[in-house]
Amino acid sequence: MPRNPGLGARSPQRLPRERVLMRTVAACVMGGVAAFGVMDRSAHAQSITTANARFKAWTPGDKETMSGRIAMNVLAFNGTVVGKTTKGVRCTGTVTLNLLLDGGSGEMSCNDGRSATFTYQLSSALPPRGKGAGKMNNGKTVRFSIFP
Numbered sequence: 001m002p003r004n005p006g007l008g009a010r011s012p013q014r015l016p017r018e019r020v021l022m023r024t025v026a027a028c029v030m031g032g033v034a035a036f037g038v039m040d041r042s043a044h045a046q047s048i049t050t051a052n053a054r055f056k057a058w059t060p061g062d063k064e065t066m067s068g069r070i071a072m073n074v075l076a077f078n079g080t081v082v083g084k085t086t087k088g089v090r091c092t093g094t095v096t097l098n099l100l101l102d103g104g105s106g107e108m109s110c111n112d113g114r115s116a117t118f119t120y121q122l123s124s125a126l127p128p129r130g131k132g133a134g135k136m137n138n139g140k141t142v143r144f145s146i147f148p
Helices: 014-035
Strands: 050-058 065-073 078-085 090-097 103-110 115-125 128-136 141-147
Touching (some): 050 078
Antiparallel strands (some): 050 065, 050 141, 115 128, 128 141
């Protein structure tokens, strides 16, 4: 019966395959992370799995605007969005990213009863830049830009 080398020991045949697997996994994770701007200092990365961006939103013909932040979990393809209007209304919501890494959709609700659904397109993932549009529950169109 062969002797069990224990938990800390590795057989010579398994060591190269494990190294190749770990290097492949690490390269895939780092490639995905870099694609979202996490490694870019201008994206204000908080961790290796979170990419952050800012946004500015407006309703055409209305003086009220909103600014805020988007925090995207790059491994789960979803995140949160938090904003505040020039009139002090606070809004929160969720956002998703498509598998092509070039856009997605989301929804927000505000403490004054307004809500919106939206879609967006990224013109650049590193640093994150893009634009989007959506519809509010009062029927108005909302437009926004995303930037680092």
